Amino acid sequence: MANLELDDRGLVVSCASCGQKNLLAYGRLGDEVRCGRCRQPLKAPGEPIELHSTADFDRLVAQASVPVVVDYWAPWCGPCRMVAPEIAKVAARKAGQALVVKVNTDELVDLGQRYNVRSIPMLAVFAGGREVARTVGARPAEQIEAFIGQSIAVPHS
Ligand SMILES: [Zn+2]
DSSP states (O other), X not given: OTTEEEOSSEEEEEOTTTOOEEEXXXXXXXXXXXXXXXXXBOOOOOSOEEEOOHHHHHHXXXXXXXXXXXXXXXXXXXHHHHHHHHHHHHHXXXXXXXXXXXXXXXXXXXXXXXTTOOXXXXXXXXXXXXXXXXXXXXXXXXXXXXXXXXXXXXXXX
């Protein structure tokens, strides 16, 4: 998405009111953050964020104050294209409660290997810096949301 970038500490988002770029720290993703210039509340990211480096992935997952939903996909994967609009719906509805990111396993091969991603589309939920659940296969947004809810409702110690 054009108005969102990643840096070492968080997401750089443009204010919808004044256009000012603001840093939304990974550790404050669930908080109400206001624009540094005009003080309007910044909208939580409501679209899947495409990741392009393993370092970005690691920082985000380690620091995020909300669960991170990872959509593992690849350009050649037909079911991945089918599930993409469902993932986008989930990202919009879960804005501020969860962050949805996309990992192209052809591009970030090391992540696919590290997490043993053998079949895509695969969705994984990370909370507290580690994976708490995963599921393989395309499904509608409602089922994806139910899966996320179940993943984070179970206490993990
Ligand atoms: Zn502003």
